Each structure stands twice: as C-alpha cells, then as structure tokens.
Amino acid sequence: MPMFAFLAAAAIAAQAVPADQAEPRTVTVTGRSTLDNSSALRAARALKAGEYMWAPQTAPAGPILMVVNLETQRAVVYRNGLPIAITTVSSGKKGHETPTGIFTVLQKEKVHHSNLYNDAPMPFMQRLTWDGVALHAGALPGHAASHGCIRLPAKFAETLYGATPLGMTVVVTKREALPAVVPAGDVIAAAAKGGAQAAPGTRDFWDPARAPTGPVSVVVSTTDRALFVIRGGRIIGRASVGVGRQIDHPYLYSLQSADSAGARRWTRIALPGQTLDEDMQLGDIDMTPATRAAIESVLVPGATVVVTPDALTDVGSLKDFVVGK
Structure with missing residues (x-):
C-alpha cells in the first residue's frame, strides 16, 4: 500500500453554504436525483471527459470529503457521509504525478495563476500543498495531463468552490473502491x-x-x-x-x-x-x-x-x- 501523505491533517470541515450562493440543480447522467456508493460508482464509469453530476439534495448539510481516483480519473464528493457529486478529472501526467494521500484545502482563490508554469490560469483554485498541487478548473482531455494539479470541469470547479470552506479533506488514491x-x-x-x-x-x-x-x-x-x-x-x-x-x-x-x-x-x-x-x-x-x-x-x-x-x-x-x- 503506498505511503500516505498528510498535509495539515485531514480536517473535514463543516458545510456552510451562504444563502445568496445556492447550489445548482442536479446535472445528471444516471436519471437519479440522489446517490449512494453503488450508483456513484456506476455514474462515475458512465461519465465522459468534462462531464459531472451534482446531487446536493442527497445530503443538504454536513462535513464534506472529496475522493479522487488517479486510475479512473474520476472524483466523488461526500457530504455527511453520502455521495453528492461525481466528476471527471485530469491529474498529473508522467513525470508530474499527483501524489496519493490525505490532504486538506489550505488556500482558496477564485482567480489564481501558477507561479511555476508560465503564469497559467487556475480558476477556482483550492490548494492542497504548498509546492504546487491544487484543485482548479482546467482542460480535461480524458487522461492525466496536468503538472500535478487535479483539473476539474469549469462549472463543477466553481460549484465546488462555493460549497466548501477551507479545511475540506481530499483523499487521493489509486483504488477505485469508494470509502465507507x-x-x-x-x-x-x-x-x-x-x-x-x-x-x-x-x-x-x-x-x-x-x-x-x-x-x-x-x-x-x-x-x-x-x-x-x-x-x-x-x-x-x-x-x-x-x-x-x-x-x-x-x-x-x-x-x-x-x-x-x-x-x-x-x-x-x-x-x-x-x-x-x-x-x-x-x-x-x-x-x-x-x-x-x-x-x-x-x-x-x-x-x-x-x-x-x-x-x-x-x-x-x-x-x-x-x-x-
């Protein structure tokens, strides 16, 4: 089993969505308005590059956890222990692999540019490490293509940014199985x-x-x-x-x-x-x-x-x- 990396502990932060920042209606590829672990896995496999599903009514409030799978290039977001969102991602390419482990969001910026890679835009950035790994909106070609960051569909990145405070836990793994x-x-x-x-x-x-x-x-x-x-x-x-x-x-x-x-x-x-x-x-x-x-x-x-x-x-x-x- 790969060694887990811990960054500032794994703080699953309590959910708090401002009243003027309501979550969008469900974007569905499965025909379901709610999710569970088995339907989440099925939906994740059905998604095409750039697609996502957001079903906040599954758990309207509670602590948030995001699980990113590097092998399948998919991510699942949990709230109060239940899956509420699934998305395609693009992680680090060969030579710039995204590290596995448990991370916490250290910094959030709606408008951010890379200080390592030619001032590249990183919209709705949520930092996982101080040496360049973050969640952010970006191109999703259907395979690992980044310099180590976890790219998300643009609208999903914006929605996730609005739904999560500093301290959200992100688990990065190579196993397809979801946490229980x-x-x-x-x-x-x-x-x-x-x-x-x-x-x-x-x-x-x-x-x-x-x-x-x-x-x-x-x-x-x-x-x-x-x-x-x-x-x-x-x-x-x-x-x-x-x-x-x-x-x-x-x-x-x-x-x-x-x-x-x-x-x-x-x-x-x-x-x-x-x-x-x-x-x-x-x-x-x-x-x-x-x-x-x-x-x-x-x-x-x-x-x-x-x-x-x-x-x-x-x-x-x-x-x-x-x-x-």
Whole structure:
C-alpha cells in the first residue's frame, strides 16, 4: 500500500453554504436525483471527459470529503457521509504525478495563476500543498495531463468552490473502491485512559489564540508518540501520547455532531483498501487528562482525528506538514 501523505491533517470541515450562493440543480447522467456508493460508482464509469453530476439534495448539510481516483480519473464528493457529486478529472501526467494521500484545502482563490508554469490560469483554485498541487478548473482531455494539479470541469470547479470552506479533506488514491462511513465511538474519550504512559514532553504546548476559529484536526503519529492540533490552518497545540501498538496505514475519524450534554457522535471513514470492521481502537492511544480537556474545548462538528504511522517529529509549522511524499 503506498505511503500516505498528510498535509495539515485531514480536517473535514463543516458545510456552510451562504444563502445568496445556492447550489445548482442536479446535472445528471444516471436519471437519479440522489446517490449512494453503488450508483456513484456506476455514474462515475458512465461519465465522459468534462462531464459531472451534482446531487446536493442527497445530503443538504454536513462535513464534506472529496475522493479522487488517479486510475479512473474520476472524483466523488461526500457530504455527511453520502455521495453528492461525481466528476471527471485530469491529474498529473508522467513525470508530474499527483501524489496519493490525505490532504486538506489550505488556500482558496477564485482567480489564481501558477507561479511555476508560465503564469497559467487556475480558476477556482483550492490548494492542497504548498509546492504546487491544487484543485482548479482546467482542460480535461480524458487522461492525466496536468503538472500535478487535479483539473476539474469549469462549472463543477466553481460549484465546488462555493460549497466548501477551507479545511475540506481530499483523499487521493489509486483504488477505485469508494470509502465507507461507519459509526465509531468517542475517539477522544477512548484515547484518555488516565495518562499513565503519556508523560508531558519538552516540546508540548497549547496556544489556541494562534487561530481562534476554523476547522479543527487532531493528527496523531504513532511513530513519534505525539499529536498535533490544527485549527484554521495553524498548529495550535502539540502533546506527547502513549502508543499501545504500531500501525502501517492511516485511520480517519470525523465528528458528526455534539449535543448540549457533551455527547459526541463520531464516524470512521474506511479508506480504500480498509475493511469496514478494521479499527484503530483509540484506547491504544493514551493522552493525559489535560490534553484531552484541551482538545475537547475546541472540538466542533466537522472536526477530524487522523492516526498515522508517519513521523512528524520535525513539524514546526503548517508548511512542514508534508509526510511520506
């Protein structure tokens, strides 16, 4: 299985569409007004280069996730765990391959030009890495043809841009299978058994004032025995953790909702290649009660927890958050 790259964690941001920016009516190639995983795969295979389907009524609100498949040159957009859109794409050509992994949107610009490739236009740009990989509108010849970016149909790029805030998670894979969303326990509570193994480290800190608002992600490295908390694109905390067992691939969790009593509903996104019953069991990750309290103070629906085997030791800022590239 290819090494996953993590960029600023995988923050599945809560959906919020302004009232004056309504989503378009469905563009359909299947005759269906709603989607599920099986119909999404069928529709994806039926699309021709430049075509897409947008069915927002499948899930009108909730956290958003986009899955890009480099082999099929297709992408599926999920909201609240349900597929709401399918599109053709054009990814990086030979010598400029788009990296696989889990990324988060770091920057958005309606009008943007490449600073690497002859000032080429990149309309409705959503940046995935600081070294040149982004989602944007562009030519779709039916095969991989870009310099590493993920090109989208022009109208789809505009629609996606309007529907997603900073922090949307983008999974880039070479497997055609779509992720499955399954219920999970309270992963933060499970990861705080009492702090017996998680002694504070000299590099630990907590400074939520660095980013008072924004999408929240918690990234745990089992190799480094450390976690990072990211909000609004900035690292606001680091803490040492205990690790009961090592892993060889990442696990991704999303906070779907929280009630006034503090009860939280989490889901796990079973990524392509993972089974539905496979779970990290975050009881294997141990954090101090103070760390748990700090994390819980910033959790909002749409927050994510990513557990990765990748080493993050030298991470000092968001621009350093590229692992296994």
